[in-house]
Amino acid sequence: MSDLHTLHVNGIRMAYRTWGEPDAPPLVLLHGRGSDGADWQPVAPALAATHRVYAPDxxxxxxxxxxxxxxxxxxxxDVLAFLDALGPEPVVLAGHSMGAVVAYLVAAERSSRLxxxxxxxxxxxxxxVPPRAVPSGPEGDETCDWRVIAAVNRWRNAPDPGWWELLATIDCPTLxxxxxxxxxxxxxxIAAIAARVPGARLVTVEAGHLVHGERPADFLAEVSGFLPAPRP
Structure with a gap:
């Protein structure tokens, strides 16, 4: 069972869930659009066997x-401020879909934290291609602010191509x-992202978009085999 907490970071109140022992090495999980930290429930308890797991909304x-x-x-x-609030110890950072975009921006900005x-x-x-429709008001989906969907769809239609260069600046082991x-x-x-990040390892798990939800055992096998050994 996870615990729900809140922190004030970067001018907002951020809720987050935790699993594992407080003094274990930190691992932070970032969910995809339209979800929240509870989305990691299929894998977080297993990851908490070796890490203190944090899953912010x-x-x-x-x-x-x-x-x-x-x-x-x-x-x-927000995530950089969240990491600072946790303390100075570097973390493992994992993200899914939209959360993975946030994660690679965090890594490009400050790889030393990871x-x-x-x-x-x-x-x-x-x-x-074709461009995504950008909503102009609520569409009945209350899992997130409808303006998140609008903002992400605008980005999907016209992302900054300079972000490809940002990926090349990431300086930490990457799966x-x-x-x-x-x-x-x-x-x-996705393969192009892996090719752009120096030394990144690319693995395909035939699970569709939600690998950690559809095939949690395979997700855990790949991630656990990749992560650095926990400190003694």
């Missing part, structure tokens, strides 16, 4: 604040997990 999601500003750079800064990076089905910074043919995220784009 990103801004606009779950029990965290909904400030209306949802640029990826704002989410990146011992390792796991990108599950990361969205490449290439324009979506990229692709979901294979059942995923809606372009698999060649």
């Amino acid at each position: 990103l801004r606009g999601h779950g029990a965290s604040d909904r400030p209306g500003e949802y640029a990826f750079e704002a989410m990146r800064d 011992t390792a990076l796991v990108l599950e089905e990361p969205v490449p910074p290439d324009p979506e 990229v997990l692709a979901g294979g043919s059942g995923s809606h995220v372009p698999q060649d784009g």
Whole structure:
């Protein structure tokens, strides 16, 4: 069972869940769009056997604040502030989908804060074809602020191509997990991300977009085999 806590970071209240012993090496999990930290329940208890696991609700999601500003750079800064609030010890950072985009921006900004990076089905910074519709108001989905969907869809339609260069600056061990043919995220784009990050390892698990939810045992096998050995 996870515990729900809150912190004030970067001008917002961020809710987060925890698993594991407080003095274990920290591992932070970032969920995808429209979800929250509880999305990691299929794998978090197992990861907590060796790590102190933190799963925040990103801004606009779950029990965290909904400030209306949802640029990826704002989410990146939230996570950096969250890491600072946890303490100076470097962390393992893992993200899924939208959370993986936030994770690779965090790593590009401050790789020194990370011992390792796991990108599950990361969205490449290439324009979506055909473009995604951008909602102009609520559409009945209350799992997150509708303005998150609008902001992410705008980004999907016209991402900054300079982010490809940011990926090349990541300086920590990196595992990229692709979901294979059942995923809606372009698999060649995920492979391109892995090729751009220096030394990154690319693994495909035929699970579709939600690898950790559909095939948690395979997710855990790949991640556990990749992570640095916990300190004695």
